[in-house]
Amino acid sequence: MTEINPNEKYKHLSKIGPMLLQCISCGDCREATDYTSDPQKWGVCVVRDHTSGFEPFFGRGKMQIIRSLWQGKLELSKDMAEVIYQCPTCNACSEACAYDIDNAVIYEALRAELIDAGCGLETYIPMNQAMVDLLNPYQRNNNEKKNWMEEIDFKIKNAYSEKADVLYFVGCTAALTPEIQPVAITTAKVLHKLGVDFSVFGEQEVCCGSVAKRTGDIKAFNSVAAKNYDLFKKSGVNTIITSCAGCYRTLKVDYADIFEDLEIRVLHTIEFIKFYLDEKNLILKNLGINVTYHDPCHTGRNSGLSPLYEEPREILSKISNLNEMKTIKENANCCGAGGGVKKGFPDLALEIAKSRVLEAEETGADYLVSICPFCYRNLLDAINALNSDIKMIDLMELIDQALP
Amino acid sequence: MSKIDNVYKEIEIAVGTDYITGKDFMKAAYSRNVDPAFPDRWADIIVRPETTEEVSEIVKIANKYKIPIVPRGGGADLVGGSVSEGGILIDLTRMNKIIEINEKDFYCEVECGVTWGALLSELYKKDLTTGVLGPGSGFSATIGGGLSNSTAGFGSSKYGLVPDICLGVEVVLPNSQGTIIWTGAAANKYAKPFCRYGVAPDFTGLFMGDAGTMGIKTKCSLRLFPNSPYKIQKNYILKKNDYNKVFELMYKLQKEVKDGIHDLYINPRVVVQLLASLAKIRPPKRAKLSGPVFMFILEAFDERVLEVYIEQVNKIMTNDNIARPFEWQEIDLEEPLSKDWKFDFKFPYSYFNKFIALAPPKISCTTCNKVPISSIEDKKKANELFDNENKGNFPTQSFSLFARSIHLLPNGHCVFAGGFNAENSDAQRELVMDVWHKKVRSQVRYGGIHYWLGESISQSIVEADAYTPEFLQFFKDIKRVVDPNYLLSPKKFHMYSYDNDIRQNIIKSE
16 A cells, blocks of 8 residues: 555545545445435436446445545546546435535546546547637637527627626527527527516637536636636626526536635526516416426536526426426436536437436426526437437427417 | 456456456445445455346356355445455346236345335335335345345334345355255246245245355345335333333333334434434423433324324333333424324435444444343343443544444344444554454353344354354355355355364453
8 A cells, every 4th residue: 555645645635525535335326216205216326227337437436436545545547537437427426325425526526636647538638628728618619609699689788898687698508509509599588578688798708617627627617717707707797697507507606616706696597587477477378288397417406505496397387287207306317418428428428318318208298398408418319319209498498489 | 367367358258348347446446335344355356247147157257266256235234244355246236127026926026136225116106015124224235135134124123134024035056057046935946936935945044144155146035015004103202211111111012012013213312312412403492311212113004003003102101101202303403293204215224324324434333233122121231331341442532332223123122233433544443343343242142143244243253152163063064065165255254264163263261
């Protein structure tokens, strides 16, 4: 055994504190099925059925690896990274944990250690570098971020030069992915219909840094976060709304961790619009369609103390017939895209998403609804791969149709 | 190429490349269970077979190269049950299919790697249950582990131990042929696995509580019971800390209420005091914690019958002013009132996590030993005497409890689940292991009957000179029949080979 000072050697993990070595290895993060709970729990880890299923794929195994690193019995390696990154950091394991360990935070720190040790996955390097250089992880010209606005027949304020009540932070996926641009378009339309005074950054919008944070590239994350901090400060933004679950979690939770003086309210657009609809007592049209709802991890388990489980459901119950899936809310199965899995392990992401789509099909719904463009992307891929009849749709699109 | 390399290559052919590993980080991830009192132990190869036939192939290869093998279920044991220093660790959790739930004949057949949580969830959909809900770690613990450890768990007051519901097992014997057999009714190749006794001697029993030493359990059939729809929690606190009274009450309850009691757990006063100190939201007025708390779960098929059970229990508990009704809210406002309590799996399974490791990441040296209910007071005193006499031997800042809880079992005995904890550090581990063994030896010598034996407890029983030479020879002879090369789960019971004298490990003077 090598004598090491783990606090010096593993600076990201050492920031976790006592929680790091708290795991007693009970294994509930691997498997905890519970028909009697409300909502019911049907398994925990979504990678379980789509990988070889050895312990490092689960929380307990990762914690044991960390313990061995800490004791100097093990070294970081590329082989290890191959497994550690096959996790969407959905934090269902944390939900199952009897000791409330925030597993995803620990996984991200372990990934940061892997990168520092030169063992990170190469597939993420151009993505995270593009985030810093081009301001989006899709390696596209950031000017394209304004393209979706060509579909809009009203003027949207430029947050850089014009004051507005709220900033609509579009996010890279909705802005740059043609199939998902309706999320941005309908969000703007709904805000406009409701008379909300809002602005966007357009081509100046900087990626929130979510994928860098999830994949452990702290340098890239800090770089874009600092750019956003400056942008928000300069433009005098007080309230940010976003229709992307990943941006929502990052701006709300991760930025609050690193910027003590940011003092900006971050809301998901659904949260914001639900408040607006209630306040104005607006009656939405019932669309008469059968839908089911997928809870994004970043508006649920990973969103801090106020997960958005009820708001989308309350809206959906008014405008459609909502049929719940087998796993919902805090026990919902992840779509499989997050944590860098979609980029690094697209086949795994697709298999997990296919399982989720099959779960959705069991409800008999015609539409699979979500409030996250990245879930949308992955679930849509699964729908296509399965030749499923179910249609993927963002809740904003339905609200747009239901608004008078 | 080394011997291990050859073994790896041959097993790889049997199970496929994806389901075998020898990588260091994989080995590290399997180096412990819920047993940090043990040092990390790294297997040479870890393998995840999917079928009984694959297990059989692994066993044949292990025999060919004389490599030790250790089966592993949920990896949720506390006593070094399923880790391997070198050799092949067989992770059986891929064998997790529920083969049949026979509603008409009240039995099910499953692969032994299925978890209790998963099986019970499927059964509850059909208003069925296995009665005993498996060990406290049942969300992730496997059926096979429950059988190998003869475990008790929630439901055991009424339905007994896990082996009591076992109707037969499919086992891969650790011999060079990797022989596969069924015990119980299925030993008759024409029969379904619906009953345990009759077709032959009860060979099922050979594999129950064997700590994985006699064979690798791959499938089993279990008794099923209709799930009683009416369940309620009732708590009483004794007005005096008197364990003779605890016995008298247990006796009366067994005699007069029996079938209504799904579970009776008795939490000693010191534990209730400890829980009160850990409460996040404490009530403004401090409760008088005068004695142990009796925590009942009562069940019945009819609400009216449940009312009768409630009345009977209340009469017994409050007669002569022995006890008063108790609410956990008296010490912790976050706890539900008993009238609002609802049965779910989280309740029993979190119970395990909450109380086995009261203060993670400390080492928890906890064991269960069964004692007759009439001797509760004596055994409590014996445990406390040991703790007092060995005060200096425990690690600093460790606390020892004679029982975290006392769990009533059918007939006239109960389980003391208790132990001590310590810092989880390499520096303390040897000290901890020594005093743990010593404590278990003292329990063995007062006539305590341990289960989930694993490595530490099975060895301590040997050290205490509990087994006669004749019994040990019989044990060895039987094991030699099923495991001629002595490969399966070595070290347990201080058995290292067929040539070593197990009795050399007896510790006589203490």
